[in-house]
Amino acid sequence: MNKFLWPLIGFIVLIVLLGVGLTLNPRDVPSPLIGKPAPNFTLKQLGAPDKTFSPRDLHGQVWLLNVWASWCVTCRQEHPVLVELGKSQTVPLIGLNYKELRGDGGVDMSRIGADEEEKLARERANGWLESRGNPYTLTALDLDGRVGIDYGVYGVPETYVIDKAGLIRFKYTGPLTQEAITGKILPLVAELSK
Amino acid sequence: MKRWLLPLLCALSLLSPLGANVQANEAAPLAANEAVEKRLLAISEELRCLVCQNETLAASQAELANDLRREIRGLINEGKSDAEIMDFMVSRYGDFVRYRPPVKSTTLLLWFGPVLLLLIGLLALFRTLRQRNRLIARDTLSADEAQRANALLNAAPTTPANAPAPHESAGPTP
Missing domain, CATH: 1.10.8.640 (Cytochrome C biogenesis protein)
Structure with missing residues (x-):
């Protein structure tokens, strides 16, 4: 009896550890940016080509930054939830269009010049928003993905909650669900807005 | 100019084995x-x-x-x-x-977990070996006992009480 007891205990411990491991999401990398100032940037807007957007513009407000692109399949999945959120007008929702052309593996970038890239990106992103609804207060165009790197984006979609002082308070990786919005994001926004 | 330079270099590199090598590396x-x-x-x-x-x-x-x-x-x-x-x-x-x-508090297990497992393994090995030595010491016959056992085996009767079939030899069992 005793001879088998310890191997059995070891086995059960291993099974429990592996079982817990199965429930974790390896894509969920904790962001070191939580509690840090949202990196500043100035990017052209999608809707108004002659205007730019910078996080400073929203200083003093709680807002959401949602990273998306038209080539991103999971963005389609989360989009209806965002459209609902946009209709409610509870919180400014800023879109960061991430590498609209360069991120699309099907586009041969060597044939596209800089001017043409911006024009094509606008066409594609606007078309996508027209057909699926535009929940965004405005969208900033991150054509080369540099701003994405500053925000530690490693997969689209990602969503950040930024507080009145301009600090990143929360990051959600992957497609937003209604549960995540009502259960986590909106309560956090309400608390930060006090 | 670049457009024709590359094919030209490729073509040239094919002509010499050394050139081909350099092309492959770079x-x-x-x-x-x-x-x-x-x-x-x-x-x-x-x-x-x-x-x-x-x-x-x-x-x-x-x-x-x-x-x-x-x-x-x-x-x-x-x-x-x-x-x-x-x-x-x-x-x-x-x-x-x-x-x-x-190395910090959240990565301690990552860094020292393998050493911990090794220590546990060594401890288990040490205990098993000691236990085995004790068993061997207990189960080994002394010279006196060995002599008696040999005497008994050699003097084994040809037909013991619970005799096996006659054609089987009643050799010592391990």
Whole structure:
């Protein structure tokens, strides 16, 4: 009896550890940016080509930054939830269009010049928003993905909650669900807005 | 000019075996500066690609890995030190991006877990060996006992009480 007891205990411990491991999401990398100032940037807007957007513009407000692109399949999945959120007008929702052309593996970038890239990106992103609804207060165009790197984006979609002082308070990786919005994001926004 | 230069070089390289070799070694689209590329390689081998998490940044072909290599190349050209470049990456993607994370409270198990397992294994081995030695000492016959056992075996009656079949030899069992 005793001879088998310890191997059995070891086995059960291993099974429990592996079982817990199965429930974790390896894509969920904790962001070191939580509690840090949202990196500043100035990017052209999608809707108004002659205007730019910078996080400073929203200083003093709680807002959401949602990273998306038209080539991103999971963005389609989360989009209806965002459209609902946009209709409610509870919180400014800023879109960061991430590498609209360069991120699309099907586009041969060597044939596209800089001017043409911006024009094509606008066409594609606007078309996508027209057909699926535009929940965004405005969208900033991150054509080369540099701003994405500053925000530690490693997969689209990602969503950040930024507080009145301009600090990143929360990051959600992957497609937003209604549960995540009502259960986590909106309560956090309400608390930060006090 | 570039358009015809490359095919020409390729064609020339085919003519000489040595040239072909050089072409094969330098097929990757490298920037002009070899020292920069060497440092880029050394740094990016220490970093994890966040898209293909079991690949280094040096090995990964993911789009993000390309961008990050370009970013690191830029930082090297700006004269940043290796430590500063590491900080650049860690401040964006966390310790997870490093294949050699720093020793701190959250990584203690990662660093010392294997040593702990080794110690537990050694302890178990030590105990098992000691137990076995004790068993061997207990079960070994003394000279006196051995002599008696041999005497009994040699004097074994040809037909014991619970005799087996006659054609079987009643040899000593281990």
